[in-house]
Amino acid sequence: MSENRIRDHHFSGLTIMPRKYTEITFTDSVQQAQADFGSQAASRMAGWDLDDEHLTAEEAQFIAARDSFYMATVNEDDWPYLQFRGGPPGFLKVLDERTLAYADFCGNQQYISTGNLRKNDRVALFFMDYPNRRRLKLIARTEVFNATARPDLLEQVRDPSYRARIERVVLFHVVAFDWNCPQHITPRFSEKEWSDREQAEG
Numbered sequence: 001m002s003e004n005r006i007r008d009h010h011f012s013g014l015t016i017m018p019r020k021y022t023e024i025t026f027t028d029s030v031q032q033a034q035a036d037f038g039s040q041a042a043s044r045m046a047g048w049d050l051d052d053e054h055l056t057a058e059e060a061q062f063i064a065a066r067d068s069f070y071m072a073t074v075n076e077d078d079w080p081y082l083q084f085r086g087g088p089p090g091f092l093k094v095l096d097e098r099t100l101a102y103a104d105f106c107g108n109q110q111y112i113s114t115g116n117l118r119k120n121d122r123v124a125l126f127f128m129d130y131p132n133r134r135r136l137k138l139i140a141r142t143e144v145f146n147a148t149a150r151p152d153l154l155e156q157v158r159d160p161s162y163r164a165r166i167e168r169v170v171l172f173h174v175v176a177f178d179w180n181c182p183q184h185i186t187p188r189f190s191e192k193e194w195s196d197r198e199q200a201e202g
Helices: 003-009 020-025 028-036 041-046 057-064 112-119 151-157 191-201
Strands: 068-074 080-086 093-096 099-105 122-129 134-146 166-180
Touching: 020 134, 020 166, 028 041, 057 093, 057 122, 057 134, 068 112, 080 112, 093 151, 099 151, 112 134, 151 166
Parallel strands: none
Antiparallel strands: 068 080, 068 122, 093 099, 099 166, 122 134, 134 166
């Protein structure tokens, strides 16, 4: 989370409203680990008076600028699976403050993520902005539709300039999100980002 965003939403001392993200992720075992290592994360983050269940313009703009993200699912044997998803910038559409969607194309036909989501609709999404050393974590519940089943959604996620066959439309219902600090992020640039950087520096 940016320093300004923390400052704008910092606990005022009146009422502690539990954050949804920490409510879900700071389980008993996590809090015990924090205690074992002397971490104050639970008390510090719980004190931020912040709505982390509804995307603001900051999150929407950040997501719309991304050309990729990572998606974690869990199978019925409790094994996690991490999948890369990529496309043109903005291929993951922000439909509203609680809903994201993207067009899922025909790939290697393993369907691991798709199969996992049939048993457990929970996902964790990870967005990286390497040049600016920013990262956004988001947890959501998911719906997966065959492309022909929801023509209304299909039109919202279709990119006429990107030629690939859409098999499914994946819908994410935002549960909570959290901004990470920039620590340990090595800046990396795509070819276009590097070109834009060179032009800006003149």
